[in-house]
Amino acid sequence: MNLEHLPQIPRFCGFSYDYDEADWVIFGTPYDSTTSFRPGTRFGPERMRVESWGLESYSPYQDRDLVDLKVHDAGDLELPFGNPERALDILEIYTMGVLEDDKQPVMIGGEHLLTLATVHALSRKYPDLELIHLDAHTDLRTEYLGERLSHANVIRLISEFIEPQKIHSFGIRSGLKEEFEFARANMDFHPFSVKGMGKALEHLKESQVPIYLTLDLDVLDPSVFPGTGTPEPGGPDLRELLAELLGLRGLNFVGFDLMELSPPWDESGISTAAAAKLLRELLLVAVG
């Protein structure tokens, strides 16, 4: 058929580049098996793919347009519920494949534990990788309910192969006393707020050290972002967060993720709208 109007399968932001043409690859990781409180992030990628239809590709904040980027939407990985170790293996192998093809990964979660695999893959290619970590929770436990692999200790696990002082945490307002003490003693730790993030990371622009940004969306205040597993009141609103993220332009991004969108707790859809908008802005910031 050769018609003007043909049916189409929805893609993130309408991205239409093939894998081979693309510089960046977006993929979804619908997985929430270790979520301890309210599950549902497994539905995050699907919801964002559909809702990104309601988003303009043009950013008036940056005066740039997504149509100018070469991005491929690969779809969603199928990960085995109830076996986090194997899920992480599958994800790490896939991410390494993307990197070997000289493309940069953008992951849409899914629970935060998954960031472990993506960052591990990246740290093998980029040994001097540094991590920007936005979150409401420390994620620094040494174990959680007796388990080593959990959304509640993903950053602690990452700190085993990225030196803690290369982990730059912002917005954190919940955790154990021990976690706060560890963070304050060892990491580049900016609790309670995201204000001043741009400034605090300015020096990383000069060094052009490779950067991965992991955005646990629950860093946003629950009024702005109710749709997440463990809402923690007292965070920044979207304007505060967006202003700081725009300040990161110029960093040498080699990948990033948006994690913990949980559509079942997002009846009104405002969390998904916020996530989709942040995806657009981060892509325009990161691709540079």
Next chain:
Amino acid sequence: MNLEHLPQIPRFCGFSYDYDEADWVIFGTPYDSTTSFRPGTRFGPERMRVESWGLESYSPYQDRDLVDLKVHDAGDLELPFGNPERALDILEIYTMGVLEDDKQPVMIGGEHLLTLATVHALSRKYPDLELIHLDAHTDLRTEYLGERLSHANVIRLISEFIEPQKIHSFGIRSGLKEEFEFARANMDFHPFSVKGMGKALEHLKESQVPIYLTLDLDVLDPSVFPGTGTPEPGGPDLRELLAELLGLRGLNFVGFDLMELSPPWDESGISTAAAAKLLRELLLVAVG
């Protein structure tokens, strides 16, 4: 990349055939512009595509499996809200393209008005086409709120090019006095119930006349199928409807549709689950 686990974009029932290989083509029509009561069927195709993931491909009722059918999922048509005439044109042209390529169409709505375009396209290829119409509403108005094109008069419009006695209606339990009088006088009209449908249509198996089945899902009782624009209590449950549909095997189906799934009114997802199951069973019945 050549990995075992690769991300995938969701398709109806996981159908993976390309357009060229397929005998049947499924497409979505996310459109509800003339819906008078509760809009939302525009989200029907997307929801069914995602939720069909939860459905087994094997039917224990028919002891047959969808994996044995050659079906292509073409995605969703983009139709202009606020202009039903142009929407119908786009849909009719697309359907004709499918038919010209010697494939049979399966439409996932979307509002019932759209059936007008699909049936019109089919009736040009199959001049002796007959229509099986399952619905809670007569859809036989001559106008609705002053408009000729409306979900409330789609069957009346079809009756202008398919003789009313070739329209076989079942399950109808709501309408104007005039509509019931018209139906009783002119059509093959079986109000209130779907019981006996299989038997009543048995003669069409011998003649092998081409058949289009339009399933307005609101024919089901709202307890089974709350997710629709105008719920009309007092309909059959799924077991009653399914039993009758299985009895249609052997008819010469040239196309069919499932219309009026409205996910915003289906919080629990049971309507979508019912629609997906009926899609599987109808495919296995129709493809024969």
Next chain:
Amino acid sequence: MNLEHLPQIPRFCGFSYDYDEADWVIFGTPYDSTTSFRPGTRFGPERMRVESWGLESYSPYQDRDLVDLKVHDAGDLELPFGNPERALDILEIYTMGVLEDDKQPVMIGGEHLLTLATVHALSRKYPDLELIHLDAHTDLRTEYLGERLSHANVIRLISEFIEPQKIHSFGIRSGLKEEFEFARANMDFHPFSVKGMGKALEHLKESQVPIYLTLDLDVLDPSVFPGTGTPEPGGPDLRELLAELLGLRGLNFVGFDLMELSPPWDESGISTAAAAKLLRELLLVAVG
């Protein structure tokens, strides 16, 4: 019967003046036929009428009370779904009737396209009419999905009979690149924020030029106002908006509207509460 306690039909804010006694006429326009993303504003007027029961008539912000205003609640117009042209005609004729009776209109939407008809009617009576436009979206497309009449280009259509520089836009944060360029070049355009609106419009108090204010409620941040068709994160909260609206007292208002409340996406009712409160404050500001 002559009893103390008699049943009553709910009216906006309990307004009890007859049409003939009233200076201002409120009416609902339950219509969302061109809504492209999430329909539902058709339920806006009904919801606001009911929920305004929960609102005090006294404004502590202005130290004034609605009971001192002569307002009539006319009910809701019935507009034909699927035919925007005729809907606009019906609305324009009705608005002209209100104006001919020397009353001022207050419209409760419904989708933003409807503002076209009301403003057109007003501009015939008040040729020097100026427009205050609060919105998250530019609404300046020249067409949308091939259609000329759409919520996405209502301001562009209005700019054909009100000079663009007489259109004062605030809060806009989403649109095409071309729309932002048009707005910046031709209109009195204040994107991203509503801050300073009172000040920016101060000169209109002296000239006492007739003013219509169209409030697309999605100008509010989705955290405050989730219940709308296309939520756009990053807007003002209620305190910011209210402070600016209070600053408009003294302008020569000849009508206003509150559009795009969509109750199906407002489970918690906070959007409706915000809309009802803004209706009260705007009435007290506008009637003066």
Next chain:
Amino acid sequence: MNLEHLPQIPRFCGFSYDYDEADWVIFGTPYDSTTSFRPGTRFGPERMRVESWGLESYSPYQDRDLVDLKVHDAGDLELPFGNPERALDILEIYTMGVLEDDKQPVMIGGEHLLTLATVHALSRKYPDLELIHLDAHTDLRTEYLGERLSHANVIRLISEFIEPQKIHSFGIRSGLKEEFEFARANMDFHPFSVKGMGKALEHLKESQVPIYLTLDLDVLDPSVFPGTGTPEPGGPDLRELLAELLGLRGLNFVGFDLMELSPPWDESGISTAAAAKLLRELLLVAVG
């Protein structure tokens, strides 16, 4: 103004007769102050008024049309929360006013306790009044949480002025052991089912004794009618109930009510649709 299209305030089923012209008067009683489990029936009348818009006035079951009945929608009574005694007084006085004007009352609840006042008023005008009682619950407690006035003992209170054997109960499937014993010993008691109701009450057609029917909508199975305060699984579906209600035509109805619709638990709207349909059918049965 003298226009074709004018705004209108919604009324039950679009009833447009004035009070003076009408034979029957519908009024709402938004009250649920003694509800012990899940409150929300206070929103019942408003929801039914709005949703009855989606209902045809023609009943294909009875081949009759509501437009042929003289019914007035009086609106909703305002009853004081937290003071059941005074609420009952206000309601009883209003009902007596309706009866004195030679009109018959139709009440839309609200909680079932309110039936006490309406039946009391009627029993004063009709000393030989008999009661048809459809319910999932016995409502025969002598007190509830220490209170004499409660939705849980309304029938027991009525049995103090209508002899128990003149109370015909159907569908009941929940209560205390003592309540079932009282009912079995003293009333015309048909637990678990509504089947055979028409037949069991046939003799009342001959005597033409005045009848009040109180329909606690929770008699329906929760699958059909989830929107109620105390859902009790195991009841009839709508077809079963409707068939029995149609069999009551010919009784001398002097009033009836539909109680316990609780919209907050009716996300999908199917309960409201069922209630509106039953209102239509009962009106056509009762007015005769």
Next chain:
Amino acid sequence: MNLEHLPQIPRFCGFSYDYDEADWVIFGTPYDSTTSFRPGTRFGPERMRVESWGLESYSPYQDRDLVDLKVHDAGDLELPFGNPERALDILEIYTMGVLEDDKQPVMIGGEHLLTLATVHALSRKYPDLELIHLDAHTDLRTEYLGERLSHANVIRLISEFIEPQKIHSFGIRSGLKEEFEFARANMDFHPFSVKGMGKALEHLKESQVPIYLTLDLDVLDPSVFPGTGTPEPGGPDLRELLAELLGLRGLNFVGFDLMELSPPWDESGISTAAAAKLLRELLLVAVG
């Protein structure tokens, strides 16, 4: 304090016996880590505990009362998300403790996989244990997404230590072709319906063989029981299921469970109400 009115913590059905006095022990297992489609059964026990408040302790079906049973509510087990093996270990050890204390276990799930641990513990004490299995799904896979431990193969795993012909399955209507073939060849398999269950198991009353009943609540039709992870339309309604369960009185029950209630998909609460009612009836049937 020695007051009449003291605060109380909610318990299942208000059970107030201490562990030592009780013959039966109810406990919750809030766990859904291998759930593949829609998680949420982790909230089942908590919801049932609260909602059982709305349930009478008296069963008019059996003319018996829960207050006459010695039951202890032990609360909920905390099980580690993401590690099914350890979760099963903890549960099995706890169940063995209950059995050693000569009490019988009643488990409220949680996902169906957990039944594996409870049945395993029971089979060690009762080597001739037989299993009654009510379900919509076969649960007979040999693996699921590569995992051995999954809700989708719990019955297959049980069949490794209870001979398949001692597993009596009813109501199943979804699965793979291989699963249906295995079931038909090896088990006491009654697909599609629960009708006749009482009769089919009559012989087990004579032998007084020890019986465990596992009730996957999704065996009910989704209209009756929407609140579950994988709704499968076409099942029995509550009256059908209840009638069959009542027919099981006289069997030698040594334990039972109610699994797969998922409150997030049960907005209206009707699933929880059904589950609570079935718990009451099963207790009265089982305790005998």
Next chain:
Amino acid sequence: MNLEHLPQIPRFCGFSYDYDEADWVIFGTPYDSTTSFRPGTRFGPERMRVESWGLESYSPYQDRDLVDLKVHDAGDLELPFGNPERALDILEIYTMGVLEDDKQPVMIGGEHLLTLATVHALSRKYPDLELIHLDAHTDLRTEYLGERLSHANVIRLISEFIEPQKIHSFGIRSGLKEEFEFARANMDFHPFSVKGMGKALEHLKESQVPIYLTLDLDVLDPSVFPGTGTPEPGGPDLRELLAELLGLRGLNFVGFDLMELSPPWDESGISTAAAAKLLRELLLVAVG
């Protein structure tokens, strides 16, 4: 049994002290019988008890931990719906019992009227008691819908036994003209905002006068706290409120309450999360 993993009944924040050991006693008051707009606060205590599971016991704001406090969770009082007078009696007697045992009460509502009983009990023990009152509404009516006992006049009733100038009100933004006049004339009244509360109450730290704090949670903006009966837009967000509450440390608290959480309007759970977090912070502030 003597196992590591035993089931447990959920308690507020996991508090495990017995009544006798405790210094503070938390109890729930599930009651909303006089609520005039949207009922549902009766579900507040149960929801908070469950959701407090998701909250860390450690406060990074105060660097203190709940595990160091001696708090007993007594459960919920059962109060008779429809009889506010008796409900208040039961509550006052219970509170006096707590005080006589030299423990301090923490009440989780339930509607605001209940504060009347608790404060009355406290004022008998502490004749110089002063009240800190955070609210969106004045609650100063002399009657409401003809009733003296109502959530809308609780503070007026309290002002009959605590001198108005000892009532310190913050955040109020809704009420009648007369209420605002009464408050301004007689009370320590700080409308519209909570800013500066800490400072304004600084002098009470020196005098160490006994303080009861009543937190009507609707003082928060509905974006932060949608789950309440009468949402009033324009309030503080959580960060603003929390900062002021932290400033109250050092006051001589003898009790406090958190009222008006209404879970049915809190689909996303963010209101419950905010309430639980405020409970933790207030406990750590009050216990000192």
